[in-house]
Amino acid sequence: MVELTRRNFGLAAGMATAVGLTAAALIAFSSAEAQTVVEPGTVAPAFSDAATAQGETVSLSDFEGKTVVLEWTNHDCPFVKKHYATPPANMQSLQAEAGEAEIVWLQVISSAPGKQGHVSSEQAVQLNTDRGAVPAYTIIDESGDIGRAYGAKTTPHMYVIKGDGMLAYNGAIDSIRSASVDDIAKADPYFQDAVNAVIAGEPVPLATSAPYGCSVKY
Structure with a gap:
């Protein structure tokens, strides 16, 4: 059984400047957007x-029987x-x-054309190559239809879907906003704990948490 492990690496310098950005500007999202709330224990959209x-x-049906992760992302967001x-x-x-662990990781970009975080397919591939990122697929959700179906609010916003199609986790990547x-090494790894529980066939200890980050740019 493969378990996601917590890594303690040296900490990058220079990121502290991002903290000066106001929480209101980064965490708030429009009440007109992403109204759907998908509850753990229900069928994933x-x-x-x-x-x-x-x-x-x-x-989604392509991955029936497999655990699926959805990661909403925006490469320009300080939290990402x-x-x-x-x-x-x-x-x-x-x-x-x-x-x-044979989990299918789907990175989702729901930034609309002309808005922060929107990229072409070629740019998305190059970004992942440059960062050493290895999602199974990167979904280009320009219409925002998938994001709205899941109620994705922020980047990052993490979801875990079990092999039977039921949502197991909806929320933040960790506890420190x-x-x-x-703060990564200090935080409670909510998402990581959820994945480990699903791998082990155990109940997810915290199935829902409030996501934090930049608003999804629908």
């Missing part, structure tokens, strides 16, 4: 023929940069270990 940066299309910073390469490590790399 289906999606079909979603375009990926890899030039393929994927449907925190978890992709090298070191500690927190998100990349989680992606790699998920792959070893900051853009500081220094």
